[in-house]
Amino acid sequence: MALPQRKTDVGPPHYKQFLPPIVQKNYGKWKYHEVINPTTMVHVAESGDKLWTVRVASPRILATDTIREQCDIAEKYCDGYLRYTTRNNVEFLVSDEKKLEPLKKELTAKGFKMGGIGYGITNVVHTQGWVHCHGACTDASGLVKAMMDELYEYFDSKRLPNKVRLAVACCVNMCGAVHCSDIAVVAVHTKVPEINHETFKNMCELPTVIGSCPTRAISPDPAKKSIKINEQKCMYCGNCFTVCPPISIKNPEYDGVAIVVGGKINSLRSNPKFSKLVIPYISNEPPRWPKAVAAIKHIVEVYAKNAKKNERVGEWIERIGWEKFFKLTGIEFTFQSIDDFTFMRDTMRTASTFKW
């Protein structure tokens, strides 16, 4: 069969054709919403129209057949409209209240998991991992699955003081922008990369490789027509490896994951915050990463027990002080938590006012 005529620069289709009629009618004229329970909320328009949203978990990697299943459900209950969220859940938008319970019933029957709305844990922002990226020092999807199995109750029922946003990055490129999450996992290398000097000269550009290094650990090795890496300065970011294949950094025994906490994105109450390193290393333990998962759960539980209503993880920690966070969680404080990068000046304490 002949291919249709290709076009260029058409851009995305206009969103309007995908908006359910009730949205088109009340577009930009929503008045308020109510979170009914973790699976359902309702938005009320100035016109009085009501729009129910049922949110459904997604593993983000979807087989086309699953998308088709979602479409079928949307056709049955939502006039064929559906949307996905910025955290990769799928949302069914119902304008007819009578369809709400039947929808949920069918979702349950088909094994779809509802939840993620309000003050709990929703889907985990994550990246490609071993499924697709050359740089991955761990698998992202597997970690997410292991985490969410363990934290599932916070998705569909149990509530927390506020939203807890989780993320997983499979290398320090941190594609998911996990750097502002309540709790996130970042996969890390821990050993200096090795260089294949033979292939280096043909495959890599010297200035690019040197420039790629955040800590200026790389210098030319003219004799070998290659580079050398200063072991004192390299902190295994893998950026040289990204720009130059003959550099290899993967290490099955020593690659692992670190846990960062206390970030946030929105500006409610307090400014957006970066996540901060609290556990520098846990071995890669596929398929379930039990220690990493246990650590996250532990932090969630300590937060749940100690934070005030509405406090995000980072806000709670800033109120009590990081020294108290380490005390309450029992997490060992290591040299890795002391910043020696660009924020060192702002993160060292400059007063005797801390808690014992």
Next chain:
Amino acid sequence: MALPQRKTDVGPPHYKQFLPPIVQKNYGKWKYHEVINPTTMVHVAESGDKLWTVRVASPRILATDTIREQCDIAEKYCDGYLRYTTRNNVEFLVSDEKKLEPLKKELTAKGFKMGGIGYGITNVVHTQGWVHCHGACTDASGLVKAMMDELYEYFDSKRLPNKVRLAVACCVNMCGAVHCSDIAVVAVHTKVPEINHETFKNMCELPTVIGSCPTRAISPDPAKKSIKINEQKCMYCGNCFTVCPPISIKNPEYDGVAIVVGGKINSLRSNPKFSKLVIPYISNEPPRWPKAVAAIKHIVEVYAKNAKKNERVGEWIERIGWEKFFKLTGIEFTFQSIDDFTFMRDTMRTASTFKW
């Protein structure tokens, strides 16, 4: 007359011989104190002993005759003991209440100015200026005199929400460590230095000069056996001039002063803070620097009117926000206030949460 035999490494005399008997007796056993008024406070020891302190202003530059006068007074009322403060005032320590009023009377009669205790303005930390330093882009003592004449009421009577610490630095070396003051004046150059290439080669070490530049503006000029300065990068700190006399940076027309505010040293309530730049340039106007003095007074007055009791200038500003500070004071916000040095990352705003 023959000189006495010199000794080396004797170190300072032991402080104990200079402590008044009441201090020796109650050493480390003080119970509380009361600020009676801006000129006088009393410390009460566990033993019940009382020690009155009368604080007297000092221009810091003292003629030996003035020191002798102070000594005479100390002999008359304080058994010959006296001390100076960390901000260069002189303190008369009285253990006999009956001597307090006569002391004050004599101080007044002799033209000594009492004050500086409690929540007002005390002596100004400052540096050498034209009186003694080669680097000075202004005079420090003159500025201090002009400021304190204008703010005098806050020294001896009028009170403020908290202490307001003032400082003057005659160049960006900032010898007085004015960088954590409530309000301070820093003298600045504003033009790129000129180099005497002839004398350079004999008088300066190339690496030292290059290394002295905070912004890497200096590079070698091999042709001239000298250096060249990148005009885009130089911010007139004068550090090159400090290490190399053939570099000249003084400019009577364009040297001037900048005003920084909101610093603090102690850790009460909030962490120590650096002072921040609010007025980038005021022309050098000896002998009274009227605009600089007026600016400082204006800031003190706006603070006095708006701060809560116990709030230091910086604490007040942080509560209301810097945008509000500029609004309340009417100070023009300039590019110079936007950090482009080491703290840029931490000082740019990363949220839409500010006041209009």
Next chain:
Amino acid sequence: MAGKKYNTPLIDDLEKGPWPSFVTEMKKAAKNNEMANDALGHLEKCYTTRKGYWKHGGIVGVLGYGGGVIGRYSEIGDEFPGVAHFHTVRINQPSGFFYTSKALKEICDIWDKYGSGLTNVHGSTGDLVLLGTKTEALEPIFAEYSSRGWDLGGSGSALRTPSCCVGPGRCEWTNYDTLDLTYNLTQEFQDELHRPTFSYKFKIKASGCACDCVAAIARADLSIIGTWKGPIKIDQKEVQNYAKTMDINAEVVGMCPTQCMSYDGKELQINNAECNRCMHCITRMTKALSPSGERGATLCMGSKAPIVVGSLLSWVIVPFIKLEAPYTELKDLIRKIWDWWDENGKPRERIGEVIEIKGMRSFLEAIGVAPQPQQIKEPRKDPFMFYTDADMVKFKAKEAEEKKTGKYNF
């Protein structure tokens, strides 16, 4: 079609448990798709050896475009021929991720025909990611999609697919039309999106309010955050309703960052001059409180992930801009921003990094934005600042004027 059946005990374990399993998805796809089947075996091998096997991406793509496809090859393609090539295709999602089932099914049908049947709905940037196909399929895929009105998203040193929160589509708080703006900008900058000519990637994300549901402030070179200028309207009756189930003083008033609220059990009061529009109170009492007055956005610039000089959050550049179609002011500004970046950035330097190196002043002057205290949290600490000749002339003129009027203008 089904090829070799792999033994996958490790990843099989990830089919257990309540959370939906990506392994189940892969198996679903694998049933009729050899690529997906080999992806399973390939992944099990990663799990077994604790190591990835993908190679650096080569440059693959479609004619006339410099991006939209991420090339991917396996080091062990011999063992797993179905993933020897395994490129992803980024389809530019519609604003707000709204779809009809019809459109989605069409997308699926084409993908089943040419690719692995595996997707990411969606990628972190926002694209609908088609996960894994062969080089020779790229042109057909592009023809099929583009002829049906779908285009590729961005990759490489180009504008990346802009993305936004649901905004007016289903949210009472949006301060501008996030969906329309995103669509409009994406269409406007098709060339910049498809033909990489930048120093590095450039991302745009648009959130309708400070909740920032698309995480713009942390992961977009240009972060557009909706806000308003005007008082918060209070419906005191609704306040009373909330009071029945909520400790208003503890949960709202006490958490207001500017301490500009008070509640005496009867009336809620807000000192709007001190409010910084953080949205906390509004989100907690959405029936009672709402913004009023002029609507628009704050433009922030520069956020990115940690490589090379550390993560950045976006910095406020333009405290307030009105955003109404055709968004001319914003588009002009974006072009100026790119011009400056182009002139000043080295390869692989994100704009935030270039601003840090060249200084905010150089950037702001180039794009014609005045210095404003709203751009900063606090002024500079060190007295190391630049004065242009023009500055000095201005300072001196001001002082001359003051001498005349006898009144200082600090």
Next chain:
Amino acid sequence: MAGKKYNTPLIDDLEKGPWPSFVTEMKKAAKNNEMANDALGHLEKCYTTRKGYWKHGGIVGVLGYGGGVIGRYSEIGDEFPGVAHFHTVRINQPSGFFYTSKALKEICDIWDKYGSGLTNVHGSTGDLVLLGTKTEALEPIFAEYSSRGWDLGGSGSALRTPSCCVGPGRCEWTNYDTLDLTYNLTQEFQDELHRPTFSYKFKIKASGCACDCVAAIARADLSIIGTWKGPIKIDQKEVQNYAKTMDINAEVVGMCPTQCMSYDGKELQINNAECNRCMHCITRMTKALSPSGERGATLCMGSKAPIVVGSLLSWVIVPFIKLEAPYTELKDLIRKIWDWWDENGKPRERIGEVIEIKGMRSFLEAIGVAPQPQQIKEPRKDPFMFYTDADMVKFKAKEAEEKKTGKYNF
């Protein structure tokens, strides 16, 4: 003696007004002193031309010492011969700036004999500064002072004159003997003070509590800040007395940074576990509140003025140390600090700068201090961290242990 009488209209203006005038002081000295007289004329010239005339200091000093004198020459020594040389001599002040009139008068007499009769009481570092003398007078001056028990202070790349707050001499809040510590350290390190062998200057300042009345945290390479471990004792009767004149909730409780206080109009309560010992409440209610328990200090390191890389405040190194004579632990630590600095610092690099370059870990390990959350405000943000081989061995051993016990030790 009096030389030329200078016409000094500009600086004469600075004799007016209530604040004591340094010009008056200079004139006082000038009456009998030619150097002081020329200093007056010299200064008037600076005021007239808005420009200084001092030259860079040459190296002058006394035999066997590398510091203690700041050389100073005028560019216009011909015009003002009295200040052609105008060196300052730094006399090491006694701890806490206490003097007897006898001692001070003796200092004055010598100074009148050899110098300008002008002083700074005191310099910013803490020295009693003798302002202006000639090169040939330096040795006699030193002989006169040293024979009477006074020594020179520091200058150049050396330990600088340590300095402290009044502490136990007249303050109820000190947590250790600031005067004795300062005296003791100064004596211990005489060689380091007089013979510059460091990369750059090194300053020590000691404050008895968080009020930091000697501004140690901002201007000492080693800042010693007194503190305690133990609850705040409350005298409820005195609280009631304060309540008569003070709004305790507004002025104290509401300003407590950790919000660990409460006051119901009757009793003041402190949750000591949450108190960070900021001293606010204690200073405002000194009769009612006082620290109790173990006394000592926090050691902080690295503060300095802005040149070259910007101002630094000192960083917490040792959260708590007991300070009792002979201060062996502290002295050992200081020596280790200097050793590390010596190995790692380039010329003109202050220790704070070197720590920033080499990393806190290298420094802490060298001086044998463990990492503690008290050292930081918050942990690192970017995932760019070092792991030593020993770290990895430790992590793996911990995990092996956890496997055995079945209990995680995060």
